[in-house]
Amino acid sequence: MEKTLYTLIIFSENLAGVLNQVTNVFTRRQLNIESLNVSASGVDNIHRYTITCWSDESTIQKVTKQIEKKIDVIQANYFTNEDIFIMESALFKVSTSKLVNDRGISKAIRLHDGKIVEVNATYAIVSQEGLPAEVSELYQKLQASGCLLQFVRSGAIAVTKSRREELNEYLELRRTQYEWQSQHVKF
Amino acid sequence: MAKELITGAEILMRSLVDRGVTTLFGYPGGAIMPVFDALYDYRDKLNHILVRHEQGAAHAAEGYARVSGKVGVCLVTSGPGATNTITGIADAMLDSTPIVVITGQVGASLLGTDAFQECDVVNITQPISKWAYQIRSAADVAWAVNRAFYIASSGRPGPVVLDFAKNAQTELAEYRPVKVDFIRSYVPVPATTRDSIEEAAALINAAERPLVLIGQGVELGNAQEEVRAFIEKADAPAGCTLLGLSALPSDHRLNVGMLGMHGSLAANTMTQKCDLLIAVGMRFDDRVTGNLATYARQAKKIHFDIDPAEVNKNVPVDVAVLGDCKNTLPAVTALLKQQDHKTWIDAFSPYAEKEDRIVIQPEINPVSGPIRMGEVARKVSEHTAHKAILVTDVGQNQILSARYFKFTESRSIVTSGGMGTMGFGLPAAIGATFGAPDRTVCLILGDGGLQMTIEEFGTIMEQGSPVKIVLLNNNYLGNVRQWQELFFNRRYSFTPMMNPDYEKIAEAYGIAHATVTEREQLDGAIDAMLATPGAYLLQVAVIPEGEVLPMCCPGSDVDDMLLEVKKED
Numbered sequence: 139m140e141k142t143l144y145t146l147i148i149f150s151e152n153l154a155g156v157l158n159q160v161t162n163v164f165t166r167r168q169l170n171i172e173s174l175n176v177s178a179s180g181v182d183n184i185h186r187y188t189i190t191c192w193s194d195e196s197t198i199q200k201v202t203k204q205i206e207k208k209i210d211v212i213q214a215n216y217f218t219n220e221d222i223f224i225m226e227s228a229l230f231k232v233s234t235s236k237l238v239n240d241r242g243i244s245k246a247i248r249l250h251d252g253k254i255v256e257v258n259a260t261y262a263i264v265s266q267e268g269l270p271a272e273v274s275e276l277y278q279k280l281q282a283s284g285c286l287l288q289f290v291r292s293g294a295i296a297v298t299k300s301r302r303e304e305l306n307e308y309l310e311l312r313r314t315q316y317e318w319q320s321q322h323v324k325f
Numbered sequence: 326m327a328k329e330l331i332t333g334a335e336i337l338m339r340s341l342v343d344r345g346v347t348t349l350f351g352y353p354g355g356a357i358m359p360v361f362d363a364l365y366d367y368r369d370k371l372n373h374i375l376v377r378h379e380q381g382a383a384h385a386a387e388g389y390a391r392v393s394g395k396v397g398v399c400l401v402t403s404g405p406g407a408t409n410t411i412t413g414i415a416d417a418m419l420d421s422t423p424i425v426v427i428t429g430q431v432g433a434s435l436l437g438t439d440a441f442q443e444c445d446v447v448n449i450t451q452p453i454s455k456w457a458y459q460i461r462s463a464a465d466v467a468w469a470v471n472r473a474f475y476i477a478s479s480g481r482p483g484p485v486v487l488d489f490a491k492n493a494q495t496e497l498a499e500y501r502p503v504k505v506d507f508i509r510s511y512v513p514v515p516a517t518t519r520d521s522i523e524e525a526a527a528l529i530n531a532a533e534r535p536l537v538l539i540g541q542g543v544e545l546g547n548a549q550e551e552v553r554a555f556i557e558k559a560d561a562p563a564g565c566t567l568l569g570l571s572a573l574p575s576d577h578r579l580n581v582g583m584l585g586m587h588g589s590l591a592a593n594t595m596t597q598k599c600d601l602l603i604a605v606g607m608r609f610d611d612r613v614t615g616n617l618a619t620y621a622r623q624a625k626k627i628h629f630d631i632d633p634a635e636v637n638k639n640v641p642v643d644v645a646v647l648g649d650c651k652n653t654l655p656a657v658t659a660l661l662k663q664q665d666h667k668t669w670i671d672a673f674s675p676y677a678e679k680e681d682r683i684v685i686q687p688e689i690n691p692v693s694g695p696i697r698m699g700e701v702a703r704k705v706s707e708h709t710a711h712k713a714i715l716v717t718d719v720g721q722n723q724i725l726s727a728r729y730f731k732f733t734e735s736r737s738i739v740t741s742g743g744m745g746t747m748g749f750g751l752p753a754a755i756g757a758t759f760g761a762p763d764r765t766v767c768l769i770l771g772d773g774g775l776q777m778t779i780e781e782f783g784t785i786m787e788q789g790s791p792v793k794i795v796l797l798n799n800n801y802l803g804n805v806r807q808w809q810e811l812f813f814n815r816r817y818s819f820t821p822m823m824n825p826d827y828e829k830i831a832e833a834y835g836i837a838h839a840t841v842t843e844r845e846q847l848d849g850a851i852d853a854m855l856a857t858p859g860a861y862l863l864q865v866a867v868i869p870e871g872e873v874l875p876m877c878c879p880g881s882d883v884d885d886m887l888l889e890v891k892k893e894d
Contacts, residue, residue, distance in 0.1 A: 203634040209456045212510040312509045
C-alpha cells in the first residue's frame with residue numbers, strides 16, 4: 139500500500155502517563171514513529187504532541203481515533219505536509235580539518251541555511267533549521283564528504299495552515315456543552 | 326465549624342457510599358489494610374464479598390455489572406493482588422463492562438524502589454483499561470473515585486483502575502463530596518447529526534433485503550424496546566452477537582439467531598445476500614465476520630455506535646449513526662415507512678430448516694448415544710421457563726449453551742466474549758447472584774474452566790450464593806480438541822484431562838450435588854437442582870468427542886459453514 143508521511147497533532151491534559159498511552163496505540167499496530175515532540179502548548183495545562191509517521195490513510199485514521207478515545211486526550215488530528223507548516227532543527231558536529239580542506243562542505247552548509255555556531259581546531263558545530271527534507275539533504279551531503287562526527291535532529295514541530303483555531307473552538311464548544319448540561323441534565 | 330479530618334481510607338468509604346455502591350468483591354493484603362480497617366466500620370453499608378483469589382473478584386464484579394447495569398467494584402492489595410485482577414480487567418475492557426478496580430499500592434515515598442509487593446499497576450493496566458490513575462494523596466481520593474465511576478459507567482462502559490498509595494490511605498483530609506459529570510477531554514456520547522439519521526432512514530426505506538445485527542450496545546444502552554420497535558417497523562430480520570443474545574427475545578418473529586462462527590446458518594448465509602446491513606452496538610469482531618475481504622460486499626451498511634473509533638475499524642460503512650442508540654434508533658424509526666419484507670424473511674426458512682434437520686435436532690433431541698451438551702442447555706432453559714440468567718465459561722459449553730438457551734428477558738447472558746477467558750464462569754456467576762438477587766442464575770461450564778477458578782467454591786460456601794452449576798464433563802478440553810480434530814489431524818495434544826471427583830469436592834464445600842450419566846435422569850435432575858435452595862452442582866457426563874456445529878472455519882467466508890463432521894469408524 140502507498141505510504142505517506144503523516145503528521146499527527148495531539149492535545150492532552152498535562153497528566154502523567156498520557157504519552158505512554160499515545161505511543162501504545164502505534165506499538166499495537168506495529169507502526170514506527172518517525173519523530174515525536176511533546177511540549178507545552180499555547181494553552182495552560184495542555185500539552186501538544188507532534189508525531190510523524192509513515193502510514194496509509196486508513197490506518198492513520200484509525201490510529202487517530204484510537205488516540206482521541208483516551209480519556210485525557212483532548213484532540214487528535216492527522217495532516218499531510220500540504221496542511222501544515224513543519225519545521226525541524228538539527229546539529230552537526232564536523233571535523234575542522236575536513237571543513238577547511240573541502241570547499242564543498244562549507245558550500246553545502248551555506249546552501250542549506252546551516253550556521254556555524256562554534257569552531258575550534260578539532261571540530262565545528264553547525265546548526266540548521268528547516269523542513270525535514272532539507273535537514274536530510276544536508277545530512278546526506280555531510281555524511282558523503284566524510285566530515286561528520288555527530289549528528290542529531292529534533293522531532294518535527296508543526297502548526298496548521300488552517301484559518302480556524304480548532305483547539306480553541308473545541309474548548310469553547312466543550313465549555314458551552316458543560317454549561318448546557320449543568321442546566322438541563324439531572325444526574 | 327472546624328474541619329472534620331478523616332483518613333483517605335475513610336474518604337474512600339464515604340465516596341463509595343455516596344456513589345451508591347452497596348457491594349464490593351475483594352481480598353485484603355498489606356498495602357490495602359488501612360482501607361479494610363475503614364471498611365470494618367462500614368460493613369452495614371458496604372457488603373464486602375471475600376473471594377478466594379483476586380481474579381475471582383474481578384470476574385465477580387463483571388458478573389455483577391453485566392446483570393445489574395451498575396458498576397462492579399473490586400478491592401485488592403498491591404503487587405500480586407493487583408496483578409491477579411489483570412485478566413478480569415482485560416476481559417472487562419474487551420466486553421465493555423463497567424468495573425472499578427481499587428488496588429493497594431506502597432507509599433508514595435517508596436514508589437519506584439522495588440519495595441515489597443510494589444508493582445507498576447498503572448502502567449500495566451493502562452493499555453487494558455478505560456482509565457488508570459494513581460492516588461497519591463488523601464485530598465485526591467474523592468475526586469479520583471468519582472471520576473473513576475463516571476468514566477467506567479458513561480458512554481461505552483469499561484474498567485477503571487485506581488491505584489491507591491498507602492500513605493494516601495492513612496493521611497488525613499477533609500471529605501468534600503464531589504460529583505464528576507463532565508471531563509472536557511472526554512466525550513462519552515458523540516453528537517448525532519441530523520444528516521446521519523436521515524441518510525440511514527432513506528437507506529432503510531429503500532432497502533428490499535435489510536438485515537440487522539444486534540450487539541451488546543443495545544443492552545448497555547437499555548435500548549431493547551427501541552431496537553424491537555425499529556426492526557418491526559423496518560420489518561427487518563435481526564441476528565444477535567454472542568453478547569447481544571438477550572437484547573431481543575429469542576422467539577421474536579424477526580430473530581434469526583446468533584451471528585458468526587457458530588451462529589445460525591440462515592443469519593450467516595443471508596449476510597451475503599442482503600442489500601442493507603444495519604449494525605447496532607456491535608463491533609464486527611472477527612468471530613462475527615469471518616473473512617473480512619468477502620464480508621457482505623454486496624450490501625450497503627449502516628453502523629449505529631456510541632464509540633467513533635469502532636466506525637470503519639473493521640468494516641467500512643456507508644452511514645455511521647453516532648450517539649446513544651436509545652435515542653438514535655427511535656429518531657430513525659420515526660422516519661421509516663412501515664415496511665413489508667415477507668419474501669425476504671421467508672427466504673431465511675430453508676436455511677433454518679436445513680440447520681434444524683442436520684445440526685439442531687441431533688444436538689437437542691438425540692434418540693440414542695451419550696448425552697449431548699446442547700440438549701442439557703435447552704433443558705435447563707426450558708425448566709427455568711427461559712427466564713434464568715445464563716452464565717457460561719468459555720469453550721463448547723459456552724457456544725452450545727448460547728445456541729440452545731432461550732432468552733425472554735434482557736441482560737440474561739453473562740459470558741466472556743472478546744477475551745474468551747476460561748475460568749470466568751464460576752466467579753462471574755457468583756457476582757450475578759448479587760447483581761440480580763431475585764433471578765435464577767444458571768452457570769453452564771466445562772471441566773476445564775471449572776478447575777481454573779474452582780477455589781471460588783469457598784466463596785459460594787461462605788455467602789450461600791445460589792448458583793445452579795451445570796458441569797458438562799467430557800474429560801476433555803473440548804473446544805481445543807474439536808480444533809485438533811478439524812485442523813490438526815486429530816493429534817489430541819494435551820486436551821484429554823484427568824478429572825477429580827467433583828461431587829466429593831462439592832461435598833467438602835457443603836454444596837448440594839448430583840451426577841447424571843443417563844438421558845432419562847436429566848429432567849428429574851434439573852428439577853431437583855432448581856428446587857434445592859442455594860448452590861447446586863449438577864455434573865452431567867456428556868459425549869466425550871462432541872462438536873460445536875455449524876462452524877464457519879477460521880478464514881472462511883461467513884456463509885461457508887460446516888454442518889457435519891464425519892467420524893472415523
